[in-house]
Structures are given as C-alpha cells and as structure tokens.
Amino acid sequence: MLGSSLALRRVFVSVAPTSRGASAAFVAMNLAVAAARAGVPAALVDGEVESPGVAASLAAAPQGSAEVSRTLAAVAADACTGCAACVDACTYGAIRLAEGKAVAFDELCRGCAACLRACTAGAIAERKERVGEIEWARLVGGLAGPAVLDVVSGRLDVGRSERPAVIEAARRRSAVFARLLTVIVSPAGVSRAAVAAQRGADVLVLVAEPTKQGVRGLERAVGLGRMIEAPIGVVVDGAGPCEGEVEKLAASRGVPVLARIPDRPAIAAMRASGGIVLDGLEHASGWVDELFAGVSVLAGRSAE
Ligand code: SF4
Numbered sequence: 391m392l393g394s395s396l397a398l399r400r401v402f403v404s405v406a407p408t409s410r411g412a413s414a415a416f417v418a419m420n421l422a423v424a425a426a427r428a429g430v431p432a433a434l435v436d437g438e439v440e441s442p443g444v445a446a447s448l449a450a451a452p453q454g455s456a457e458v459s460r461t462l463a464a465v466a467a468d469a470c471t472g473c474a475a476c477v478d479a480c481t482y483g484a485i486r487l488a489e490g491k492a493v494a495f496d497e498l499c500r501g502c503a504a505c506l507r508a509c510t511a512g513a514i515a516e517r518k519e520r521v522g523e524i525e526w527a528r529l530v531g532g533l534a535g536p537a538v539l540d541v542v543s544g545r546l547d548v549g550r551s552e553r554p555a556v557i558e559a560a561r562r563r564s565a566v567f568a569r570l571l572t573v574i575v576s577p578a579g580v581s582r583a584a585v586a587a588q589r590g591a592d593v594l595v596l597v598a599e600p601t602k603q604g605v606r607g608l609e610r611a612v613g614l615g616r617m618i619e620a621p622i623g624v625v626v627d628g629a630g631p632c633e634g635e636v637e638k639l640a641a642s643r644g645v646p647v648l649a650r651i652p653d654r655p656a657i658a659a660m661r662a663s664g665g666i667v668l669d670g671l672e673h674a675s676g677w678v679d680e681l682f683a684g685v686s687v688l689a690g691r692s693a694e
C-alpha cells in the first residue's frame with residue numbers, strides 16, 4: 391500500500407533508465423496510475439521529449455498546450471557603437487565584434503540578458519525562438535481511479551537540441567497542478583537533459599537492465615544522483631546476461647533495490663506497448679506495490 395510519506399506531503403519522483411532499452415516510462419506510468427488509484431492525486435511528466443509516448447499509452451487526450459521557446463540576444467547593427475561592453479559582459483563567448491559591430495551567435499547564446507543590460511546604446515533586444523511544445527491532459531476516474539492524474543508531455547521540435555528547456559517547461563506546468571505525487575520520466579544518461587529531469591527529486595528511481603550497458607549506465611546514473619543529492623533506489627528490469635550484477639553494484643554503492651520487474655513474455659509485451667499491469671496483468675503486479683513501498687521509504691528519508 392501507499393506509504394505515509396507519499397500521502398502527507400508533495401513528493402517528486404524522477405524515474406530514469408540506465409540504458410536506452412530500460413523501461414523508465416513503463417515504471418513511471420505504473421507508479422503514477424497506481425498512486426492515483428490509491429487516492430493520491432498525481433501528475434506524470436514525460437521528459438523523453440524527443441519521442442514522448444506516455445500520453446498516447448494512457449489515451450490521454452490533450453486539453454491544453456503551450457509553445458516552448460528560448461530567448462536569444464538580437465543586435466540592431468545600426469544602433470551599435472562598437473563599444474564592446476556586451477562582449478565583456480557575456481560569459482558564454484556568444485557575442486563578438488565583427489567590423490566594429492556586435493554579432494550574437496545563437497548556438498552559444500544562453501539568453502541570460504547580461505549583454506542587454508550592459509548595452510547603454512539600447513542596441514540589443516531579446517528575441518524568442520521556438521524549440522518545442524508541451525501538452526497536458528487530465529485523467530479523472532476510469533484509469534486514474536478515485537483521484538486525478540495529470541499527464542504533461544514535452545515535445546522537442548525536429549532538428550532542435552534544447553531538451554532541457556522543454557523538460558523544464560513541462561516541469562513548470564506540472565508544478566501548477568501541485569499534485570501530492572509528481573513522477574517524471576527522465577532521459578537516460580548524465581546529460582543536461584537528465585539533470586533537468588532529476589534536479590530536486592525527492593526520490594530518484596533508476597531502472598536498470600541486467601546487461602552490460604545497463605550496469606555501466608547504473609554506475610554513471612548513481613554518480614549523477616549523488617551529485618544532485620537525491621535518495622536513489624533501483625528497479626531491476628527483467629532478465630539479461632548480467633544476472634545479479636545490478637544488485638551487486640547497487641549493494642556496493644549502498645543503493646537499495648526497490649523492485650524487480652518479472653521476466654515474463656506477457657510483461658515484456660506490455661512493456662513494449664506501454665500498458666498498465668494493474669489492468670492487464672494484475673497477478674504480475676506485485677513489483678508495483680514493492681516499488682510504492684520503497685519509494686515511500688526513500689521519500690520519508692529525504693524529508694528528514
Ligand atoms: S554594448 Fe551595445 S553598443 Fe556596445 S558593442 Fe555591444 S551592442 Fe554594440
């Protein structure tokens with residue numbers, strides 16, 4: 391059953407795969423749906439912004455959307471005096487002088503506005519550039535049981551690379567709903583996008599396949615988890631050639647194994663199609679209860 395730590399205060403859980411094949415979205419969906427069915431209002435954020443699939447898996451029809459854009463510096467060359475104050479102010483090396491005029495480089499610009507503040511000639515303005523969008527939906531009753539489940543998805547535009555900006559926008563949107571439990575699907579790896587999805591987590595759940603990649607990724611992911619100071623738990627994802635290695639590494643790092651997703655063809659099929667085990671495979675859903683219990687304990691620890 392749901393532990394008291396998840397029922398009494400807001401908890402933010404980030405679920406990250408330690409290799410590309412691990413089922414973080416499947417784990418996060420099952421956790422959030424089970425929480426909602428246990429009466430805990432929840433939000434589920436899809437941070438796999440290059441190919442979000444959670445909303446489709448839950449048949450959550452979008453009820454709202456918003457564009458995600460980044461801010462860039464735009465120089466009006468005719469107003470520029472060539473004083474170079476902006477060049478000195480930019481710590482990213484994103485603005486330089488060329489033939490006596492300032493030129494901003496979009497690929498380096500972080501939109502911090504330091505140059506804009508430094509320019510007394512008023513030659514720099516902010517410019518918005520679209521990088522993606524977020525969508526949200528609300529499930530009430532039915533799949534979500536007696537509580538509410540908000541689903542927020544981020545989607546990066548094709549050809550763009552600003553994953554962190556889209557993830558942060560999706561997180562901001564989910565924060566508006568202020569649900570007791572927020573679960574985010576984090577991208578794999580230790581990139582800025584992963585940090586954007588894991589920063590501030592009360593609990594970081596690492597979903598690790600017992601494969602070489604899964605174990606190697608677990609080591610790196612634990613390192614990132616330590617850096618952001620999140621209590622970490624591991625879910626062992628099915629079976630593989632490195633049986634027992636995930637548990638061994640987790641034990642050596644003092645990280646608890648919260649649950650094991652059974653290695654059954656029916657679960658593998660459901661994992662691939664993104665289903666809810668409580669509906670299709672109730673007899674094989676014990677790991678979701680174990681995950682609840684483990685997440686609750688870790689959330690309680692992070693509150694101490
Ligand atoms: S601070 Fe303003 S005026 Fe000076 S170089 Fe930069 S853009 Fe031009």
Ligand code: SF4
Nearest residue numbers: 480499500502503505
């Ligand atoms: S907005 Fe910030 S990063 Fe971009 S050019 Fe200006 S100072 Fe540099």
